[in-house]
Amino acid sequence: MKSLGSIRRSFAPWNDPQARPFISFRNVTKRFGDFTAVDDLSLDIHEREFFALLGASGCGKSTLLRMLAGFEHPTSGAILLDGQDLAGIPPYRRPVNMMFQSYALFPHMSVEANIAFGLKQDGMPKPQIEARVKEMLKLVRLEQFARRKPHQLSGGQRQRVALARSVAKRPKVLLLDEPLGALDKKLREATQFELMDLQQELGLTFLVVTHDQEEAMTMADRIAIMDRGKVMQVATPAEVYEAPASRFVADFVGNVNILEGTVSERSGDAATITGASGAQIRVENAGAAAAGSAVAFAIRPEKIRVSSRRPEGAANVMEGEIWDLAYLGDMTVYHVRLADGQVVKASALNSSRTVDDPLSWEDRAWISFAPDAGVVLTR
Amino acid sequence: MARAIETTTGGEAAARAGAQAGEGPGTRLAAALASRFVILVPYLWLLFFFLVPFGIVFKISLSHTAIAMPPYTPVLGLGEGLAGLFAGLRELSFENYLWLVDDALYLNAYVSSVVIAAVSTLLTLVVGYPLAYAMARAPGSLRPVLLMLVILPFWTSFLIRVYAWIGILKPEGLLNQFLMWVGVIDTPLLIMNTHTAIFIGIVYSYLPFMVLPLYATLEKMDFSLIEAAQDLGCPPMSAFWKITFPLSLPGVVAGCLLVFIPAVGEFVIPDLLGGSQTLMIGKTLWNEFFANRDWPVASAVAIILLLILVLPIMFFQRAQARAQEQER
Ligand SMILES: Nc1ncnc2c1ncn2[C@@H]1O[C@H](COP(=O)(O)OP(=O)(O)O)[C@@H](O)[C@H]1O
Ligand SMILES: [Mg+2]
Numbered sequence: 001m002k003s004l005g006s007i008r009r010s011f012a013p014w015n016d017p018q019a020r021p022f023i024s025f026r027n028v029t030k031r032f033g034d035f036t037a038v039d040d041l042s043l044d045i046h047e048r049e050f051f052a053l054l055g056a057s058g059c060g061k062s063t064l065l066r067m068l069a070g071f072e073h074p075t076s077g078a079i080l081l082d083g084q085d086l087a088g089i090p091p092y093r094r095p096v097n098m099m100f101q102s103y104a105l106f107p108h109m110s111v112e113a114n115i116a117f118g119l120k121q122d123g124m125p126k127p128q129i130e131a132r133v134k135e136m137l138k139l140v141r142l143e144q145f146a147r148r149k150p151h152q153l154s155g156g157q158r159q160r161v162a163l164a165r166s167v168a169k170r171p172k173v174l175l176l177d178e179p180l181g182a183l184d185k186k187l188r189e190a191t192q193f194e195l196m197d198l199q200q201e202l203g204l205t206f207l208v209v210t211h212d213q214e215e216a217m218t219m220a221d222r223i224a225i226m227d228r229g230k231v232m233q234v235a236t237p238a239e240v241y242e243a244p245a246s247r248f249v250a251d252f253v254g255n256v257n258i259l260e261g262t263v264s265e266r267s268g269d270a271a272t273i274t275g276a277s278g279a280q281i282r283v284e285n286a287g288a289a290a291a292g293s294a295v296a297f298a299i300r301p302e303k304i305r306v307s308s309r310r311p312e313g314a315a316n317v318m319e320g321e322i323w324d325l326a327y328l329g330d331m332t333v334y335h336v337r338l339a340d341g342q343v344v345k346a347s348a349l350n351s352s353r354t355v356d357d358p359l360s361w362e363d364r365a366w367i368s369f370a371p372d373a374g375v376v377l378t379r
Numbered sequence: 380m381a382r383a384i385e386t387t388t389g390g391e392a393a394a395r396a397g398a399q400a401g402e403g404p405g406t407r408l409a410a411a412l413a414s415r416f417v418i419l420v421p422y423l424w425l426l427f428f429f430l431v432p433f434g435i436v437f438k439i440s441l442s443h444t445a446i447a448m449p450p451y452t453p454v455l456g457l458g459e460g461l462a463g464l465f466a467g468l469r470e471l472s473f474e475n476y477l478w479l480v481d482d483a484l485y486l487n488a489y490v491s492s493v494v495i496a497a498v499s500t501l502l503t504l505v506v507g508y509p510l511a512y513a514m515a516r517a518p519g520s521l522r523p524v525l526l527m528l529v530i531l532p533f534w535t536s537f538l539i540r541v542y543a544w545i546g547i548l549k550p551e552g553l554l555n556q557f558l559m560w561v562g563v564i565d566t567p568l569l570i571m572n573t574h575t576a577i578f579i580g581i582v583y584s585y586l587p588f589m590v591l592p593l594y595a596t597l598e599k600m601d602f603s604l605i606e607a608a609q610d611l612g613c614p615p616m617s618a619f620w621k622i623t624f625p626l627s628l629p630g631v632v633a634g635c636l637l638v639f640i641p642a643v644g645e646f647v648i649p650d651l652l653g654g655s656q657t658l659m660i661g662k663t664l665w666n667e668f669f670a671n672r673d674w675p676v677a678s679a680v681a682i683i684l685l686l687i688l689v690l691p692i693m694f695f696q697r698a699q700a701r702a703q704e705q706e707r
Binding site: 090092117165 | 601603604606607608609610611612613614615617621622625626
């Protein structure tokens with residue numbers, strides 16, 4: 001069996017200008033009264049993609065999903081599936097299935113009957129339904145629980161029934177609203193990989209909603225970061241993390257230090273950014289930031305080195321004092337207070353069990369980083 | 380039975396624990412008595428207000444009519460000593476029940492009562508279900524108001540409300556006036572003194588008893604289940620019958636029992652709206668008691684009525700308990 005990664009590596013239809021998107025949100029707006037839940041949003045998702053909508057609670061993720069499923073109707077804009085406008089098609093005729101946040105299992109039906117429900121609606125012949133139900137039960141490893149009622153199952157088992165029920169009909173698109181939200185941490189991590197395997201095995205398009213960035217980063221081919229009904233960035237997990245498009249995205253995903261300043265010098269791609277206190281940061285690629293413009297320099301803690309002596313030959317060096325530190329076992333997080341008062345977070349992997357001259361509170365310290373370690377943000 | 384065993388073993392365990400803790404036997408006894416007493420109160424209540432009256436009515440049903448006060452013999456008592464009591468007991472007989480079987484009037488009254496009550500219950504369900512559903516789906520802020528409106532009629536006398544229906548249903552009543560004014564009919568409808576009037580009266584009077592339990596179950600229901608059904612390809616109407624209705628069955632059953640049981644023995648509605656020719660057991664009972672002054676036969680009628688109502692309920696509950704057992 002081929003590993004997931006090897007299949008995944010070559011999969012990037014979004015880079016192909018010829019590829020037609022499978023799902024298209026075109027300038028979709030949804031208002032509830034005078035509250036705008038989804039705001040002029042456009043988004044393309046490709047066939048067989050594992051796509052994640054990531055955003056804080058209340059930013060309109062579920063609303064977007066429910067519009068695709070047909071439970072809510074866009075105030076304006078259009079949603080296309082495989083080239084077909086979905087407007088006016090009721091939920092029960094759309095070739096998408098949804099796994100609900102609450103699972104929404106039918107409490108009066110057995111596990112079997114729950115899974116068979118959608119197949120019966122299609123008028124599938126009985127022997128075929130039985131075969132498909134068996135197959136689904138095997139897929140989610142619930143063969144022994146076929147006759148049980150939902151209330152006799154654990155949270156994890158219910159989650160798998162909901163999953164089996166929603167994929168039983170082999171929908172073109174599977175919508176998952178916080179599919180792992182109700183599970184505990186260990187189970188959640190294990191299930192993330194199961195979901196990825198399942199998606200590959202069935203070859204479906206998955207659109208998953210989550211507010212957990214780790215979950216989105218683990219599972220998704222691409223992530224859309226949402227904020228107040230708008231998409232802030234659509235990119236692969238690595239791009240979102242290493243090349244965030246705005247302060248919001250940089251701040252939302254993972255830990256980040258944001259240093260404000262102005263571009264004091266530009267030569268080709270490279271630039272120098274000068275902070276309010278006069279500290280200078282040399283960057284290799286400043287993108288589109290024009291000379292003289294106000295920008296933010298964003299750098300992740302693990303890309304900053306902390307040392308007790310002034311490092312030689314580093315492109316960017318700043319002096320400060322250890323303000324706070326946290327030993328987390330696998331790594332240590334330092335909060336270094338710079339001369340201008342700004343506190344910078346830096347993390348160091350504890351790759352050996354002992355350190356020669358450990359840094360402690362209020363020690364002098366130098367931080368250093370490479371010219372390509374951070375990104376320049378204009379938004 | 381199981382409960383009794385449990386309490387004794389529980390008591391023993393408590394006693395042992397108490398002995399180990401070195402408490403005096405007096406406090407243990409007091410605590411045990413207190414806990415027994417708490418359980419006892421509801422049983423005493425049932426004994427005095429249900430079982431004893433039932434026993435009295437049952438005894439009267441085994442007596443004979445007499446022109447006396449009270450109008451039956453024997454009057455059991457200890458006035459003539461134990462021997463007198465036993466002599467009285469020997470006089471009791473089931474002849475009143477045989478009388479009920481002999482005269483087709485009673486059987487017809489029972490059957491007709493059950494049929495009228497069943498039809499009315501069904502009609503109440505048909506009217507009440509959409510009402511309860513709409514209430515359960517109404518915005519949260521509106522629900523207490525709607526609930527209040529359902530309960531509101533209870534604030535006026537039941538008798539007066541049934542009288543009011545005479546004014547509406549009689550040939551020259553409000554309904555006929557309205558329909559003739561609109562031009563739907565030329566001659567007044569004869570609704571008063573028919574079964575239709577009884578159905579209207581029962582549906583109107585008992586609607587809250589149907590709506591409240593239905594509302595309670597529907598309100599608890601997770602609406603995302605309907606969405607899930609639709610998502611899986613089920614049109615709304617079909618989703619109602621496959622999801623909503625089965626899940627509201629406990630409410631349906633409770634509502635139907637709450638309407639059916641009092642409707643079978645209903646007296647005021649058939650008497651006021653149904654006219655003289657309707658045959659319902661409540662009216663028969665009233666006639667036996669007050670027109671014929673035949674207390675023993677009236678009591679026998681009441682006992683049989685109770686059996687007719689209690690037996691199906693017991694069977695139903697047994698069946699339900701068994702179904703739940705199987706689910707475990
Ligand atoms: N039916 C509705 N009526 C009014 N407001 C709604 C409705 N559904 C969602 N909203 C509002 O829209 C916003 C986005 O909701 P939702 O899409 O559920 O967010 P989330 O990203 O947490 O899934 C929330 O502020 C919510 O209160
Ligand atoms: Mg949500």
